[in-house]
Each structure stands twice: as C-alpha cells, then as structure tokens.
Amino acid sequence: MTWGRGEMKILIVDDDASVLESCRRILESEGADVSLARDVPTARIVLEGQGPFDLILSDIKMPENDGFELLRLVRTAFAGTAVLMMTGYLIPEVMEKGRQKGADGFIAKPFTPEELLKSVQAVLF
Numbered sequence: 001m002t003w004g005r006g007e008m009k010i011l012i013v014d015d016d017a018s019v020l021e022s023c024r025r026i027l028e029s030e031g032a033d034v035s036l037a038r039d040v041p042t043a044r045i046v047l048e049g050q051g052p053f054d055l056i057l058s059d060i061k062m063p064e065n066d067g068f069e070l071l072r073l074v075r076t077a078f079a080g081t082a083v084l085m086m087t088g089y090l091i092p093e094v095m096e097k098g099r100q101k102g103a104d105g106f107i108a109k110p111f112t113p114e115e116l117l118k119s120v121q122a123v124l125f
C-alpha cells in the first residue's frame with residue numbers, strides 16, 4: 001500500500017521518541033508526508049502552522065495533556081482530520097471514551113509495521 005509521495009499528511013504525537021521515529025519511518029516508506037510532536041502543546045503549534053492533516057496518530061497517555069485533550073482540539077478546529085489513537089491500555093473503557101470524543105480508530109501498543117499500516121488504512125480509506 002503506497003500512498004504516493006506527499007499525498008498523505010500525517011502528524012504523529014507521542015512522548016516516546018522511539019515510537020515517533022519508528023512510526024515516521026514506516027509511514028514515510030509508504031509515501032506519507034510526516035510531521036512529529038512530542039506533546040500536545042507542540043502538536044497544537046504544528047497543527048496551526050502546517051495543518052490541516054489527513055491523519056493524526058496520537059498516543060493517549062502523555063504527560064500534562066493527554067491524547068483526549070488533543071482529540072478535543074482537533075474536533076474543534078480540524079473536524080475533517082482523522083484521528084487514530086495509540087495506547088498500551090486498549091480496554092473497552094478507553095475505547096468508549098475515545099469514541100465519545102470523536103476518535104476514528106485505535107491501535108494497541110506495541111504494534112507491528114503491518115498492524116500500523118492496516119489501522120491507518122482502515123481509518124483513512
């Protein structure tokens with residue numbers, strides 16, 4: 001599944017640098033234009049400066065502001081942007097809260113490159 005260079009704009013938000021780098025590498029190999037943010041305040045700056053994005057791939061559990069706070073911001077200012085939430089705690093309560101707040105999908109950490117691509121494809125196509 002190759003999306004074509006620069007066709008798909010994706011913002012990845014996670015406080016774990018290794019997750020950011022691995023997701024970036026996987027998604028760029030498919031031709032996506034990827035931006036990174038290590039927290040919600042940085043993601044907000046990136047969104048305001050480079051948005052809109054086709055997809056935001058965000059961790060849920062981060063220091064200070066969590067992924068649900070980012071989701072609220074996205075649904076307010078960038079309603080058409082798809083949001084795929086990553087979490088190490090993919091339990092029904094988390095999924096229900098995310099759906100209520102407007103998440104388009106979820107992926108459990110850790111995940112394989114194939115699982116990431118499948119989840120992104122399910123949310124976008």
